[in-house]
Amino acid sequence: MRRIFTGILTFSMLLTGCVNNSVGTQSxxxxxxxxxxxxxxxxxxxxxxxxxxxxxxxxxxxxxxxxxxxxxxxxxxxxxxxxxxxxxxxxxxxxxxxxxxxxxxxxxxxxxxxxxxxxxxxxxxxxxxGQGLMVRKSLKINNLEGLAQKSICVGSGTTTEQNINDAFESKSLPYTPIKYQDLNQVVAGYLQGRCAAMTSDRSQLAAAKSGFKNPKAHIILDDVLSKxxxxxxxxxxxxxxxxxxxxxxxxxxxxxxxxxxxxxxxxxxxxxxxxxxxxxxxxxxxxxxxxxxxxxxxxxxxxxxxxxxxxxxxxxxxxxxxxxxxxxxxxxxxxxxxxxxxxxxxxx
Amino acid sequence: MKISYNATAQLVIALIVILVVSILINNLTLNLIKTGLGFNFSWLFRPASFALAEHPLPYSPSDSYAWALFIGWLNSLKVIFYSLLLSTLIGTCFGLFRIGKNALLRLVSAGYIAIIRQTPLLLQLMFWYFVAILGIKKSIISPMGNLLSISNQGINLLGVTLSAEFTSLLLGLSVFTSAYIAEVIRGGINSVNKGQWESFRSLGLEESIGLYKIIIPQALPAILPGLTSQYLNLAKNSTLAIAVGYSDIYAINDTIINQTGRPIEAFIILLLSFLFLNLFISNGMEVLNSMVTRSTKL
The missing domain is CATH 3.40.190.10 (Periplasmic binding protein-like II)
Incomplete structure (x- = not known):
């Protein structure tokens, strides 16, 4: 009991520290x-x-x-x-x-x-x-349907995660999302072959692709999943x-x-x-x-x-x-x- | 007279503590409202609308945030439980090697402990995931025929599939914690009086029997408290799962904060769930500890 109590006390102190007291009206x-x-x-x-x-x-x-x-x-x-x-x-x-x-x-x-x-x-x-998907050319996948049952590398904590789910769910296609905290990890997971595709905004896919050793081996699918x-x-x-x-x-x-x-x-x-x-x-x-x-x-x-x-x-x-x-x-x-x-x- | 003085002092202290806590909570709530973040937990019951790669119980994106968090908690629990067993096993082996008579094993064990303890866990996890597991590329390694196959998609052991993310987290956490456990075990065994070794040897007992029947029971009271804190560390370290793409409670919480814009509530839930988990571990170990202490005292 004492332990729980001490825990709660410390915890509430910590929380108070998080909040800025000087919230003024100044712009x-x-x-x-x-x-x-x-x-x-x-x-x-x-x-x-x-x-x-x-x-x-x-x-x-x-x-x-x-x-x-x-x-x-x-x-x-x-x-x-x-x-x-x-x-x-x-x-x-x-x-x-x-x-x-x-x-x-x-x-x-x-x-x-x-x-x-x-x-x-x-x-x-x-x-x-708009959100897109990038795959290896060698896989010969050219649309969303081709990715059914496959793993897809996604960045967590972004709208990307929700969009990819909406897109696959609306077509009743099962898939496995592998979620990473940032784009570099998504790229690493994709390049290491953990996922068949990686998804992000198309601009980010293009940016990531530009840094690959062999950019031509990858294509961005025509499907645009979101605005x-x-x-x-x-x-x-x-x-x-x-x-x-x-x-x-x-x-x-x-x-x-x-x-x-x-x-x-x-x-x-x-x-x-x-x-x-x-x-x-x-x-x-x-x-x-x-x-x-x-x-x-x-x-x-x-x-x-x-x-x-x-x-x-x-x-x-x-x-x-x-x-x-x-x-x-x-x-x-x-x-x-x-x-x-x-x-x-x-x-x- | 002395008793009543104590009671008054305690009452005053209790009142001060209550006052301070209520000021803090009041202050917090007011500040939250001021920044437009007033407490609100109703989002917990809205559909999560994100998928999860691993879920021990049925889960679909139309389930609630609360259920997604619970699944995340189970995922955390799963990896903590198995890492706990595996790290204890590896740690005990290396701990025993470290004090054993075999010079080669002693050296190997010392090297293992040194390397593991002197590199950061996050780096080790990244190594296990991106280099060791994903580095396997397309080829599938099957050292034991159909019983075990390893690929960059994960491990298949006796028909049970473990994902690449779970495997690397399990290995990373177990290996890291085992190095500390090995030291705890060594310290515990060294704390037993040398005379005990000499006496069982003089009785003609075999080395291994003497170790298990005489030395370890006496070393346990010294080992258990150290072991408890390693277990607690392991549980907390499991939140690094986010670095290797495993959907533990922290990773799911991260997504939820982003979708709902409710960081404070979500972190409170996260903190409470870890507090609960770790209280459970430490109380469990305390029970074990008191059993051991009682049995050795008899």
Whole structure:
């Protein structure tokens, strides 16, 4: 009895320690500005999205989005600290305030967005993805039915796990999920032959495949099991931060739409300054109006962002373009004027 | 007079403890509500909608989270139980080798203990899984015909199939714990007075009979407490299952937290289930201990 009692006492003490007592009403954006750096949660293990290079720097689409936020919030894309997180860790990290925001291949869905679910608030989708399956060419499997009774390597703690189950269950196909905690283990299990197939978002499969010794021996099946809109996220109930994030991303889309790039931004700025009739461009670049101030950001935040990271298309091409190490066709990730899904509301 | 003083002191201490605990619990609940995480266990009865590779009892994705957790607990229990037996067996052998007369066995045993105790368990598990078991690739090894076959999908022993994940966790945990158990056994046997060895030898008893009838019964009271803590460690270490893809309670809890966004409740369940399991192990060992102590005192 005494032992149980002591156990409970210690346990409740531990729990109390977990919870941050200073939950104030201050926006996280103010905290970031005061700190002078942005703490950004990333994966760190997905080439093309966020990957730790041998020189110790993070690179990828998700990483550049963090840099764009830092450029807008703090005026410099260098003022970011990256925190590598596993899939199960990420939501706790954001709820407890360990990180300011998440830019880590996170699927935007109802449970995660709702205040009674994970309680996050999502920025606009930065990458439209879908879950797929990768198999060895030598197995001659070309659809889901071919995988009946087989083992499939899955990452645990992701929507992937639920989607694969939904897909197989709806066709009444039995399968064995072998679950690992992170993508590297899924890849190792698959390459070592524990599973006939591995499943993840198609972008991650492409990224993983790019690192294989013989990428051509593997194919990604045509079956797309789910919609995976990947978006940055922050803790719910903080409008100042979530608005700022939303409009930084819209700025990246709008810049691509308007043909404003990292190399011509100064030129565009000159043109806008000398032509008072170009109202939309002047507002967008913060020469007139107070769009930035309304968000709690400097009026020229768009200029800062584009100068440091370029527009959305430039970021995409740098990490996922045809000449990058992880080429993924743009498809749905084109700007809406070119037939894709990326659309930004007006900067008015 | 002295008794009443003690009673008052105890009462005061009890009140302080109750006060502190209630402040802590109140504080915790308030903070949880403030961060929008107020306690809620209703999700336990919603369908889990994820599949499990191994389940000792029937399980389907339409079963509840609670049932999935229970299956995970059974999976944990299964691996803990078998590792407990296997590690005791291996540990006892190596412990006896270590004090035996055979110099080669002594050396082998010392080397085994040194290597196992000086490398991290997580690394050993990864080794057993990714290198030893999955490294077998496609070919199937059958050293005993139909009785035993080993492949990278697992082991088939007398018609019982053990998955690659279970096998590597079982081996990893057993080997790791056995090195510590070997040392506990050696320490226990060394604690028996040398005179006891000399006396049974002078009576003309055989070495092995003397060991089992004279030395081990006297060594047990010294061995059991050490053994208990190794067993408790083994139970807790089993949560490293997540590294080798075995669906133990921790791995399932991990998935559930991600799907429900209820880390605090899920961790409370996890902690309580381990508390319960380990109390069971330590109380069981205590009973064994008191039996042994009583029998040697007689």
């Amino acid at each position: 996280r954006l103010e905290v970031i500005k005061k700190r002078g750096s942005l703490i950004c949660g990333v994966s760190g293990k997905i080439p093309g999205f966020s990957f730790l290079k041998s020189n110790g720097t993070y690179q990828g689409l998700d990483v550049d989005i963090c840099k764009a936020f830092a450029a807008a919030f703090l005026g410099s894309s260098q003022k970011v600290q990256f925190r590598p997180l596993t899939a199960p860790e990420r939501f706790t990290a954001i709820r407890t305030g360990e990180i300011d925001l998440l830019s880590r291949n996170t699927t935007f869905n109802l449970s995660r967005d709702s205040s009674k679910g994970n309680g996050l608030i999502f920025a606009p989708v930065i990458f439209h993805d 995976e809109p990947l978006a940055p996220a922050s803790a719910g109930g903080d409008q100042l931060l979530s608005d700022a994030m939303r409009w930084v991303i819209f700025a990246l889309f709008t810049a691509e739409e308007k043909g404003i790039t990292q190399s011509n931004i100064n030129q565009k700025l000159e043109i806008a300054k000398s032509n008072p009739q170009m109202k939309p461009l002047r507002r967008f670049l913060g020469i007139e109006g107070d769009l930035g101030e309304k968000l709690g950001l400097p009026n020229d935040f768009v200029v800062k962002v584009i100068t440091s990271t370029g527009n959305y298309g430039e970021i995409y091409n740098r990490h996922l373009g045809p000449n990058s190490k992880v080429p993924i066709p743009r498809g749905l990730n084109k700007i809406y004027t070119e037939g894709g899904l990326h659309f930004a509301p007006p900067f008015n």
